[in-house]
Amino acid sequence: xxxxxxxxxxxxxxxxxxxxxxxxxxxxxxxxxxxxxxxxxxxxxxxxxxxxxxxxxxxxxxxxxxxxxxxxxxxxxxxxxxxxxxxxxxxxxxxxxxxxxxxxxxxxxxxxxxxxxxxxxxxxxxxxxxxxxxxxxxxxxxxxxxxxxxxxxxxxxxxxxxxxxxxxxxxxxxxxxxxxxxxxxxxxxxxxxxxxxxxxxxxxxxxxxxxxxxxxxxxxxxxxxxxxxxxxxxxxxxxxxxxxxxxxxxxxxxxxxxxxxxxxxxxxxxxxxxxxxxxxxxxxxxxxxxxxxxxxxxxxxxxxxxxxxxxxxxxxxxxxxxxxxxxxxxxxxxxxxxxxxxxxxxxxxxxxxxxxxxxxxxxxxxxxxxxxx
Amino acid sequence: xxxxxxxxxxxxxxxxxxxxxxxxxxxxxxxxxxxxxxxxxxxxxxxxxxxxxxxxxxxxxxxxxxxxxxxxxxxxxxxxxxxxxxxxxxxxxxxxxxxxxxxxxxxxxxxxxxxxxxxxxxxxxxxxxxxxxxxxxxxxxxxxxxxxxxxxxxxxxxxxxxxxxxxxxxxxxxxxxxxxxxxxxxxxxxxxxxxxxxxxxxxxxxxxxxxxxxxxxxxxxxxxxxxxxxxxxxxxxxxxxxxxxxxxxxxxxxxxxxxxx
Amino acid sequence: xxxxxxxxxxxxxxxxxxxxxxxxxxxxxxxxxxxxxxxxxxxxxxxxxxxxxxxxxxxxxxxxxxxxxxxxxxxxxxxxxxxxxxxxxxxxxxxxxxxxxxxxxxxxxxxxxxxxxxxxxxxxxxxxxxxxxxxxxxxxxxxxxxxxxxxxxxxxxxxxxxxxxxxxxxxxxxxxxxxxxxxxxxxxxxxxxxxxxxxxxxxxxxxxxxxxxxxxxxxxxxxxxxxxxxxxxxxxxxxxxxxxxxxxxxxxxxxxxxxxxxxxxxxxxxxxxxxxxxxxxxxxxxxxxxxxxxxxxxxxxxxxxxxxxxxxxxxxxxxx
Numbered sequence: 001x002x003x004x005x006x007x008x009x010x011x012x013x014x015x016x017x018x019x020x021x022x023x024x025x026x027x028x029x030x031x032x033x034x035x036x037x038x039x040x041x042x043x044x045x046x047x048x049x050x051x052x053x054x055x056x057x058x059x060x061x062x063x064x065x066x067x068x069x070x071x072x073x074x075x076x077x078x079x080x081x082x083x084x085x086x087x088x089x090x091x092x093x094x095x096x097x098x099x100x101x102x103x104x105x106x107x108x109x110x111x112x113x114x115x116x117x118x119x120x121x122x123x124x125x126x127x128x129x130x131x132x133x134x135x136x137x138x139x140x141x142x143x144x145x146x147x148x149x150x151x152x153x154x155x156x157x158x159x160x161x162x163x164x165x166x167x168x169x170x171x172x173x174x175x176x177x178x179x180x181x182x183x184x185x186x187x188x189x190x191x192x193x194x195x196x197x198x199x200x201x202x203x204x205x206x207x208x209x210x211x212x213x214x215x216x217x218x219x220x221x222x223x224x225x226x227x228x229x230x231x232x233x234x235x236x237x238x239x240x241x242x243x244x245x246x247x248x249x250x251x252x253x254x255x256x257x258x259x260x261x262x263x264x265x266x267x268x269x270x271x272x273x274x275x276x277x278x279x280x281x282x283x284x285x286x287x288x289x290x291x292x293x294x295x296x297x298x299x300x301x302x303x304x305x306x307x308x309x310x311x312x313x314x315x316x317x318x319x320x321x322x323x324x325x326x327x328x329x330x331x332x333x334x335x336x337x338x339x340x341x342x343x344x345x346x347x348x349x350x351x352x353x354x355x356x357x358x359x360x361x362x363x364x365x366x367x368x369x370x371x372x373x
Numbered sequence: 374x375x376x377x378x379x380x381x382x383x384x385x386x387x388x389x390x391x392x393x394x395x396x397x398x399x400x401x402x403x404x405x406x407x408x409x410x411x412x413x414x415x416x417x418x419x420x421x422x423x424x425x426x427x428x429x430x431x432x433x434x435x436x437x438x439x440x441x442x443x444x445x446x447x448x449x450x451x452x453x454x455x456x457x458x459x460x461x462x463x464x465x466x467x468x469x470x471x472x473x474x475x476x477x478x479x480x481x482x483x484x485x486x487x488x489x490x491x492x493x494x495x496x497x498x499x500x501x502x503x504x505x506x507x508x509x510x511x512x513x514x515x516x517x518x519x520x521x522x523x524x525x526x527x528x529x530x531x532x533x534x535x536x537x538x539x540x541x542x543x544x545x546x547x548x549x550x551x552x553x554x555x556x557x558x559x560x561x562x563x564x565x566x567x568x569x570x571x572x573x574x575x576x577x578x579x580x581x582x583x584x585x586x587x588x589x590x591x592x593x594x595x596x597x598x599x600x601x602x603x604x605x606x607x608x609x610x611x612x613x614x615x616x617x618x619x620x621x622x623x624x625x626x627x628x629x630x631x632x633x634x
Numbered sequence: 635x636x637x638x639x640x641x642x643x644x645x646x647x648x649x650x651x652x653x654x655x656x657x658x659x660x661x662x663x664x665x666x667x668x669x670x671x672x673x674x675x676x677x678x679x680x681x682x683x684x685x686x687x688x689x690x691x692x693x694x695x696x697x698x699x700x701x702x703x704x705x706x707x708x709x710x711x712x713x714x715x716x717x718x719x720x721x722x723x724x725x726x727x728x729x730x731x732x733x734x735x736x737x738x739x740x741x742x743x744x745x746x747x748x749x750x751x752x753x754x755x756x757x758x759x760x761x762x763x764x765x766x767x768x769x770x771x772x773x774x775x776x777x778x779x780x781x782x783x784x785x786x787x788x789x790x791x792x793x794x795x796x797x798x799x800x801x802x803x804x805x806x807x808x809x810x811x812x813x814x815x816x817x818x819x820x821x822x823x824x825x826x827x828x829x830x831x832x833x834x835x836x837x838x839x840x841x842x843x844x845x846x847x848x849x850x851x852x853x854x855x856x857x858x859x860x861x862x863x864x865x866x867x868x869x870x871x872x873x874x875x876x877x878x879x880x881x882x883x884x885x886x887x888x889x890x891x892x893x894x895x896x897x898x899x900x901x902x903x904x905x906x907x908x909x910x911x912x913x914x915x916x917x918x919x920x921x922x923x924x925x926x927x928x929x930x931x932x933x934x935x936x937x938x939x940x941x942x943x944x945x946x947x948x949x950x951x952x953x954x
């Protein structure tokens with residue numbers, strides 16, 4: 001059943017669509033080519049209040065729920081997936097600080113959560129799928145914790161000013177701490193040169209004897225694995241929204257091209273081979289939309305949503321890559337040109353087969369959940 | 374500074390259709406939006422408020438559904454909103470509309486500045502601002518592109534197409550704002566939520582000090598006696614030769630015959 | 635006294651706006667025995683009455699005062715209101731320029747009568763001035779009247795009518811004295827004539843209009859070269875104002891400029907309503923478009939169905 005938005009939500013979504021159409025979408029190709037947001041764009045996104053969409057009222061945010069927040073991300077993604085991924089990385093981090101942060105931590109950081117980006121660092125250079133293999137440590141010194149290590153491939157790394165980081169507090173113990181760029185011992189590293197989502201900075205941070213109090217511990221000591229999983233779940237819903245937006249973008253391009261472009265005197269949209277592709281893109285878009293919206297609705301209702309969120313991303317990412325590939329084929333030679341968005345849409349979608357858990361890991365998680373039933 | 378911004382609800386699109394049988398204008402089912410120029414007026418008001426302090430109230434006249442566009446203005450950051458809604462106002466032309474809005478500004482009280490968009494995109498008159506100014510016995514600056522608060526007066530730059538005019542206006546005053554004045558801000562998520570917590574004050578004709586002779590159709594000197602689609606006059610459409618070179622040759626001959634070269 | 639049609643002369647710092655002359659010619663054509671009177675408020679040293687006389691109004695009411703050199707809307711509207719109360723004209727016409735559209739409604743409100751904005755036509759039916767006004771962005775035409783109150787007031791869109799001089803015209807010039815306007819008023823501290831673009835299209839005799847079908851850098855460069863040889867100005871349809879080469883100053887149409895050249899060559903312009911309304915007063919119209927169904931053709935005396943770039947290239951070669 002189609003979601004009935006409240007009047008407030010309708011106004012938020014209309015504003016999001018206008019903002020995306022006027023301010024973001026015209027820069028889509030430019031963002032991909034330059035590999036960064038043009039000067040002023042991110043600042044305008046912040047000034048218009050997008051960072052505080054889901055931040056609760058008591059912290060100065062707009063307090064919108066998970067479903068409409070995901071819809072905001074989808075609408076932004078329809079204009080430019082990178083900017084949607086930037087919002088996703090921020091929202092997912094703020095969600096964890098809301099769920100697990102101490103009142104002191106929330107009081108310190110949330111007043112600025114609408115003005116600056118928060119990021120979540122899990123991956124390390126010596127990675128591997130076992131979180132216990134990370135090398136970042138947090139060691140007790142008096143009543144403080146001292147953090148050492150580095151994190152890579154952080155969504156918004158370098159752009160974000162506040163970071164949740166996963167660290168080992170014991171040989172078999174993971175915990176999450178909050179650090180920020182103004183702390184002594186904190187430093188930024190290099191930015192990745194990815195093939196897709198090229199506007200979204202993805203970067204590295206270093207912690208060299210960064211000292212924090214217990215207030216900066218998210219949840220309890222040893223709760224790091226759970227918090228990491230929770231961050232994945234929230235990210236995966238929003239990534240389902242990003243993927244749906246990418247497919248909306250591709251479908252919009254492909255249908256208008258199919259109506260205009262003629263083979264002889266017939267628009268190619270009347271050809272069965274083209275229609276089949278358009279139908280496949282539309283079905284993929286719709287399936288992914290239903291998956292992430294279902295997971296968001298479960299989140300809003302306070303029910304478990306981990307498996308459903310995982311499905312949205314695992315299914316949506318491969319589906320979106322195929323959908324954008326179909327759209328490229330509709331465009332023929334133009335589709336293969338970097339002067340058209342199809343190439344970067346494929347690469348954008350491809351990122352989400354890897355980020356926040358590879359599709360292989362996610363299938364294992366879905367299977368495990370089903371086997372446990 | 375206490376600022377009132379008058380805003381109008383206009384159709385979503387100007388692509389109006391005529392009933393093929395009755396030739397009446399079909400407006401039914403068209404959703405409304407805030408007149409685009411009025412957003413420039415709201416933006417100008419918010420900037421003045423942010424520069425010198427004060428408050429921004431929105432004012433509109435129309436059916437109760439007009440509350441939606443007032444909500445939009447509140448979501449841009451205006452402080453309060455008033456809606457003038459009454460059957461007695463129906464059929465008002467610019468003279469009557471300007472009178473009622475001016476009386477509402479008096480009722481709001483202690484208003485230093487009344488702002489409007491340069492004109493509404495549906496009727497395209499731009500008359501209501503000056504009419505309000507006369508009713509309020511205030512000076513005006515229309516087609517403003519710059520507004521600078523300067524003690525108890527405003528320095529206003531007017532773009533009059535062929536002329537740029539700078540006027541010092543004593544307050545209170547009425548100003549209409551061109552699109553060139555600013556880029557209106559978007560509604561923000563926080564202001565959207567807050568706008569639904571604010572009350573839109575609805576005033577009926579009986580809530581204002583009004584002369585009944587000046588209301589609605591009775592108070593409107595003009596009569597729209599006919600509405601129709603513009604007649605498509607067509608010209609001869611003589612085809613030039615299909616080869617560009619030959620076509621150009623003939624064009625030059627035609628131009629010579631008309632004394633153009 | 636014969637009833638009069640008033641035309642309020644629009645004074646720019648150094649000239650009379652041509653719309654004033656256009657209104658004189660049009661008013662004379664529809665006057666049906668009414669006197670056509672121009673109201674001119676100017677500084678004593680300006681003497682614009684001479685230029686106005688050439689268009690043959692029956693009379694000029696001439697108010698001269700240093701205060702009119704740089705007058706606020708309040709001063710201008712106050713003086714006109716006083717004069718209208720004294721002389722009781724049947725109709726008062728303004729040019730629908732920003733200035734005319736600012737002053738007219740102040741006079742209207744003071745006189746408590748009707749005013750129609752931005753008329754495209756007007757005519758008398760007996761004593762009733764029928765005013766034809768576009769609405770909804772020129773998609774609708776309205777006939778508006780003001781049956782019970784006088785004067786009947788309208789502002790009229792510039793370049794809608796041709797202005798014609800009358801040989802040997804000697805209108806009566808009647809000096810009028812108007813008391814200083816009192817009450818709150820603005821003070822005009824500066825007036826600067828805007829430097830109009832070198833290729834101003836509003837007053838051009840010949841115009842080359844470029845649309846989406848002639849928007850490549852080569853098309854634009856070639857069109858400019860042809861225009862300079864023909865002594866024409868280059869205008870554009872609305873989509874081309876998005877190009878760095880053009881602004882709304884070169885835009886022909888409802889949201890741009892209404893033009894009335896002797897010759898208009900449309901190159902790759904499809905002819906959206908909003909463009910058409912800005913060019914209907916052009917005398918000879920030739921249009922080039924790839925699409926034989928393009929609406930611009932219905933508004934054209936001569937048509938060429940084909941590629942605008944090829945036509946431009948051929949024209950450029952022929953002119954060299």
